Amino acid sequence: MGQQGATTTARPLRADAARNREKLLSAAREMFDEAGTDASLEEIARRAGVGVGTLYRNFPTRIELIEAVYRHNVDELCASGARLAESLEPRAAFEAWLLEFVAYAGSKRGLAGALRSALGDDASHVFADVHDRLTSSGDALLHAAQADGGIRDDVETMDVLRAVSGVCMAAPDWRDPAKTQRALRIVLDGLRYRPAD
Amino acid sequence: MGQQGATTTARPLRADAARNREKLLSAAREMFDEAGTDASLEEIARRAGVGVGTLYRNFPTRIELIEAVYRHNVDELCASGARLAESLEPRAAFEAWLLEFVAYAGSKRGLAGALRSALGDDASHVFADVHDRLTSSGDALLHAAQADGGIRDDVETMDVLRAVSGVCMAAPDWRDPAKTQRALRIVLDGLRYRPAD
DNA sequence: TGCGTAACCGGAGGCGGCCTCCGTATAGTT
DNA sequence: AACTATACGGAGGCCGCCTCCGGTTACGCA
DSSP states (O other), X not given: XXXXXXXXXXXXXXXXXXXXXXXXXXXXXXXXXXXXXTOOHHHHHHHHTSOHHHHHHHOSSHHHHHHHHHHHHHHHHHHHHHHHHHHSOHHHHHHHHHHHHHHHHHHXXXXXXXXXXXXXXXXXXXXXXXXXXXXXXXXXXXXXXXXXXXXXXXXXXXXXXXHHHHHHHHSTTTTOHHHHHHHHHHHHHHHHOOOOO | OOSOTTTOXXXXXXXXXXXHHHHHHHHHHHHHHHHOTTOOHHHHHHHHTSOHHHHHHHOSSHHHHHHHHHHHHHHHHHHHHHHHHHHXXXXXXXXXXXXXXXXXXXXXXXXXXXXXXXXXXXXXXXXHHHHHHHHHHHHHHHHHHHHHXXXXXXXXXXXXXXXXXXXXXXXXXXXXXXXXXXXXXXXXHHHHOOOXX
């Protein structure tokens, strides 16, 4: 799942370098999850089994690491969308995807905040990019489910995502999967209702 | 403008202690303005002409300092409201007060954010308190202006404040007084319009 | 297969911020 | 004036940030 999108046209990373970059990314994701976006970078490097130097070479500034993790999460979410579309029937796939989106929204909470405050309003490029990929990935699932008749026709992906993330943000302890799932259930059921046409 | 609200029933501070506390508060306000809410505490102490020990004695944790500054700003805003009510005619007073609110909203930007993310949702007590004081202070000015006929009757303080802060937040560089004033002007003019009754 | 080198690794080290602790100073009291 | 509760302030230990460079390794080439 390509990690260097449109940024560099440079020569591909050397094998060990690529490995380390991946280890850093996943360590960072763990730590940001546990300790928020101002977790210790040295600890991240340590946990990745890598020297700090390597961390700083890959991500010269903290914000770049955060951004990479953020993008990485979105990547996974999209990939998982494609996977779900193949293994489940349309509505179930869409619902499962939303469930994963909740987890993503959790991490996004801190990440998006840190990005915004660090990049100021230059953060728009990141958000626009993410928005697009999320939309197109969600559209595929949603439209399939709609065509299949499992979900009402008068909603769009972003409507749903907004509703869902609204539920999470509003819930004080969105980390408790049981509670969020119950809340999410309400939205999901709402999606099945079909207005009289 | 008591600074120890409902927390301590303790003996009043010694004279020098009170002085230092005040110096710290104003230094903190400066620094938070310039460098955001994670400005160096040592630098704040330095700028206040006080040892770090003194800072930590008054505000054991960074978040307590932030909260104090936040409250302090609100205090000033309310006090200034009362002052304006005496020295200007009703509508002008209200408008002037809104202008000051903009400055406050600027600082609030960072402060409120830091509070929310640090206190989680236990921050509600702070916000409720602030909300109340803001409302009652604004009401006095607004109602006077409405009675005087300078401002339409069908708005409430919080409507106005929301509109105003919306303007500021939306404006990329709300720190430029000229631009914010121009934006603010639009809201102010809107307030003079009287719907046909 | 073996060699040369560009690419990469990693951690020591300098800096600055966080917070604590305690010897010293002073406001307020009698 | 003397006494004491209260407050001051900065040295010091710790930790995280980031840079820099001597050592290591993957990869192309013969």
